[in-house]
Amino acid sequence: MSTAGTVRIAAVPSATIAVLPEVIAAFRRIRPDVRLEISDLDSAAVRQRVKLDAADIGILSATPDDPANGNLILEDDLGIVCRKDGQISRAIADGCALSWGLLEREPLIANPLCHLVDHPRVTELLEACNLVARNTTALLSFVRAGLGATILPRGALQHQPEELAFLMPRDPETRRQLRKIRSDDRHLGPAAEAFWNAL
Numbered sequence: 209m210s211t212a213g214t215v216r217i218a219a220v221p222s223a224t225i226a227v228l229p230e231v232i233a234a235f236r237r238i239r240p241d242v243r244l245e246i247s248d249l250d251s252a253a254v255r256q257r258v259k260l261d262a263a264d265i266g267i268l269s270a271t272p273d274d275p276a277n278g279n280l281i282l283e284d285d286l287g288i289v290c291r292k293d294g295q296i297s298r299a300i301a302d303g304c305a306l307s308w309g310l311l312e313r314e315p316l317i318a319n320p321l322c323h324l325v326d327h328p329r330v331t332e333l334l335e336a337c338n339l340v341a342r343n344t345t346a347l348l349s350f351v352r353a354g355l356g357a358t359i360l361p362r363g364a365l366q367h368q369p370e371e372l373a374f375l376m377p378r379d380p381e382t383r384r385q386l387r388k389i390r391s392d393d394r395h396l397g398p399a400a401e402a403f404w405n406a407l
Contacts, residue, residue: 213399218263278387315356
């Protein structure tokens with residue numbers, strides 16, 4: 209089967225869940241002959257891939273006040289993802305205030321999004337953390353298995369079992385943006401330009 213070009217997309221894992229399925233479905237209806245190659249990476253690696261021309265389009269995470277380049281695709285809330293029968297959920301049920309500090313009640317499963325939360329207790333927990341994962345599916349599996357709690361966007365829990373809870377502390381309220389980037393030094397081919405516009 210011949211294709212009308214290839215589009216190489218480097219994206220943070222949460223974008224592969226929250227954004228790409230719908231965009232790919234719509235894109236395939238208008239450009240079914242284009243090959244799409246998706247890599248899920250952390251934001252630093254996404255930026256590097258685009259810079260080195262190893263990806264045509266990148267999708268990365270940033271805080272709303274981050275001056276990083278790129279075009280906004282989506283903005284959503286970050287929160288604590290934990291088991292509904294775990295220590296964090298029990299503390300909330302017992303009347304504890306909803307705070308990022310609740311993460312100290314369970315082992316923290318770190319991921320790059322944790323660094324977007326500006327709370328001293330999260331910073332301390334990250335320094336002592338001994339389990340790190342970058343893939344959203346792996347993070348959710350680890351939480352389901354009772355290995356601890358993590359920080360993810362609300363959209364990461366779409367289609368997840370009811371045993372998981374999403375708690376959104378407001379000390380501070382933390383939002384994450386997904387932004388699309390491309391190289392300023394190179395023009396996108398027609399297929400990649402079409403996918404960029406679909407995003």
